[in-house]
Amino acid sequence: MVEGKNILVVGLANKYSIAAAISSSLHENGATLGFSYQNERFEKFINEFSKDNGGDFTQVCDLSSDKDIKNLISTAVEKWGKIDGIVHSVGFAPADQISGNIEDCITREGFQITHDVSSYSFAGLLKEAHPHMSENSSIITLTYVGSQEATPNYNVMGMAKASLEASVRYFASTLGSKGIRVNSISAGPIKTLAAAGISGFSKMLDIYKEKSPLKKNITTDDVANVAYFLISDLSSSVTGQTIYVDNGFNIVGY
Numbered sequence: 001m002v003e004g005k006n007i008l009v010v011g012l013a014n015k016y017s018i019a020a021a022i023s024s025s026l027h028e029n030g031a032t033l034g035f036s037y038q039n040e041r042f043e044k045f046i047n048e049f050s051k052d053n054g055g056d057f058t059q060v061c062d063l064s065s066d067k068d069i070k071n072l073i074s075t076a077v078e079k080w081g082k083i084d085g086i087v088h089s090v091g092f093a094p095a096d097q098i099s100g101n102i103e104d105c106i107t108r109e110g111f112q113i114t115h116d117v118s119s120y121s122f123a124g125l126l127k128e129a130h131p132h133m134s135e136n137s138s139i140i141t142l143t144y145v146g147s148q149e150a151t152p153n154y155n156v157m158g159m160a161k162a163s164l165e166a167s168v169r170y171f172a173s174t175l176g177s178k179g180i181r182v183n184s185i186s187a188g189p190i191k192t193l194a195a196a197g198i199s200g201f202s203k204m205l206d207i208y209k210e211k212s213p214l215k216k217n218i219t220t221d222d223v224a225n226v227a228y229f230l231i232s233d234l235s236s237s238v239t240g241q242t243i244y245v246d247n248g249f250n251i252v253g254y
């Protein structure tokens with residue numbers, strides 16, 4: 001169901017990244033992939049990963065730069081003509097913003113950086129990419145339930161994720177008439193580079209295991225399965241949604 005589709009993957013850092021599992025699944029099911037990476041630090045890994053996972057190109061793209069976003073989309077269009085899907089799996093908050101009570105740590109600069117990289121990057125990417133998306137294409141992003149519920153230490157990242165989820169609905173509502181679907185996956189906690197920055201993350205994993213209806217933590221493969229569904233034609237009537245892959249954690253109260 002993704003055979004022959006050209007999919008741009010943004011947000012791969014290392015083998016533990018959620019984007020790594022999503023990319024492998026898409027590749028195994030016949031998609032062609034293009035990868036961007038944040039900076040030179042990730043270049044070697046991305047090039048190797050791309051070789052092993054059906055990559056057509058790799059390109060540096062700091063999503064806080066409009067110029068980099070333009071260049072990335074130009075490269076994809078030069079290679080493919082049309083883009084059939086985008087996986088946006090990007091988030092960042094300065095460490096001091098995701099540790100402690102919000103009233104003690106929030107700053108104007110921290111707020112701006114977090115919202116710029118974790119939310120505007122998605123909007124900026126779609127603004128540039130949408131004229132080049134094929135009919136019946138699909139765009140996904142990754143979010144977290146801290147957008148809906150106050151979660152210890154998640155702070156301004158929760159505010160940025162709420163903005164990201166709203167963005168999904170706005171873009172879905174206007175891009176739908178062009179046959180472009182836009183959805184997000186709200187994943188439970190998984191140990192990755194980004195997650196390591198959140199204070200008390202290991203405790204969070206224990207609480208999820210104990211409290212979620214399915215009594216386990218999730219894996220990147222669990223997320224990849226749903227990402228495959230959303231990128232594939234199987235989800236041809238699904239848009240503007242936040243789909244929870246969290247063993248049901250979000251439905252449970254006290």
Ligand code: NAD
Pocket residue numbers: 010011012013014016017018019037038061062063064089090091092117142143144186187188189190191192193194195
């Ligand atoms: P990760 O660290 O592997 O991925 C985050 C990616 O964001 C990295 O590739 C990093 O290079 C990229 N990035 C950060 N700033 C950037 C910038 N300025 N320009 C370009 N790229 C930039 O961690 P992950 O957990 O795989 O995170 C992927 C997504 O999943 C994020 O949106 C994260 O918030 C979300 N998410 C993660 C969890 C979790 O527990 N790991 C849970 C729910 C949602």
